[in-house]
Amino acid sequence: MTRDHLPKHDQHVVLLAFVVAVLFSAGVHGQDAANFIEVRNPKKLSVNKIPCERISLGKVDDYKPTIALLPSGELLLSMFSGRRLDNGKIAEQTVLYRSADGGRTWSEREEPDIAGREPALSVTRSGTVLLTTHLTGPDVRNEDGYTHSYLHRSEDGGRMWTSTRVEPKEFRPRTKGLMTRNVLQLADGTLILGVSEHIIKNCKSFVWRSRDDGKTWNERFEATFDSVPKDYPYTLFGEAHLWQVRSGRLYAILRVGAGNTWPLSGTTDPGNNDQSERMIVYTSKDLGRKWSKVDDLGGYGQMYMSLLDVGKDRLLLTFTQRAIEPPLGVRAVLGRQTTDGFEFDMKHDQIMLDTKTPRGIASGGGFGPTVRLASGTLVTSYTYRDAKNLKHAEVVRWRLPE
Secondary structure, three states: OOHHHOOHHHHHHHHHHHHHHHHHHHHHHHHHHHOEEEEEOOOOOOOOEEEEEEEEEOOOOOEEEEEEEOOOOOEEEEEEEEEEOOOOOEEEEEEEEEEOOOOOOOOOOEOOOOOOEEEEEEEOOOOOEEEEEEEOOOEOOOOOOOOEEEEEEEOOOOOOOEEEEEOOOOOOOOOEEEEOOOOEEOOOOOEEEEEEEEOOOOOOEEEEEEOOOOOOOOEEEEEEEOOOOOOOOOOOOOOOEEEEOOOOOEEEEEEEOHHHOOOOOOOOOOOOOHHHOEEEEEEEOOOOOEEEEEEEEOOOOEEEEEEEEEEOOEEEEEEEEOOOOOOOEEEEEEEEEOOOOEEOOOOOOEEEOOOOOOOOOOOOOEOOOEEEOOOOOEEEEEEEEOOOOOEEEEEEEEOOOO
16 A cells, blocks of 8 residues: 555654654764764775764863873873953963773863963873973963963872973073973983974974973973974974884974975965964984984874874874865874884875864864773874864774774
8 A cells, every 4th residue: 555545644654754764864874973983095904984982071162182091090181271351361271181981981170270271291101290381472371471381290190280381591582482292201211392482483492301200301402403494483393292213213293384384395385374284204313402304294284193102013193184174173094113213104094083073164173192091992082163163072982993
């Protein structure tokens, strides 16, 4: 019997069932997109999607999370939020969240009394938590009126903090200063960080070294970089990520190139602001005094990079596609580390961890660092923007394909 020959009541039942089926199908499709991570251009990876679990946290407009694994197994996640004040000032606040179950549930919000924006976490082998920030000129906490950087240190998992202003005396007066995102613990147990002048030609850069788990930073020396374009007007160490390979050689992945000031060879920067910047790799044989260019890494609009050792001589590079090539959001590629270096194929096996920012929304999220739990599960943090340009924070739990 066809639908036209059914009694009217039964026709309504069939129509309702059809609508429910359509809605259910759409829901399953949306759920499928939420519960899987796309792998673009698979080559070495054997799959084109990876199962995952996504967990939202924080408040609307919490921004740019970093995540760290403490020796206790607890996850610590940092973000910041801000508001504009009537007098042209701003007030920005670091916020922290904790998870005791691998990122499935999160604690209430914590607001430590520390200065600066874009907090980025590092944890030493002893469990000391280090947090890099920079305090912008208009911030109500800034008594000097220009941007400078801080390193905050905690011995109790991020509950009590001491702070060090990271501003070499050799910097030119009232010059903006930006730090590396991470503090790197070397094989010998010492710590290093990098800091550079910003928005000034021929910026000065310095490496600071600590031999007491970050309590003091008495060893300081200037760092030089080759192959930098003449009169390049931006920072070098600012927002860089440091890494050491088994030979002891250091690597730094830098963010460079605003305003076509350091384009990829033979190209023109397709953007018109710093969201089109890109990554470039440098190396040092003398613990950071002299740096030499290795190679470009990826393309335009890629930044906020971090590396994670995932075992078997493999490295996971996580970064944010901030502009230029939608969908914007956090991505990762799996690479190989050798005794003296590392390599990544940026054209294949792109793991699309976050694609939630709609097309047409400028400036995708960040930051996207990843931690590896004892079980092998990976947890990546990120923020994305919705159609109203509001920011939302999530973590995604996932595993690398075999």
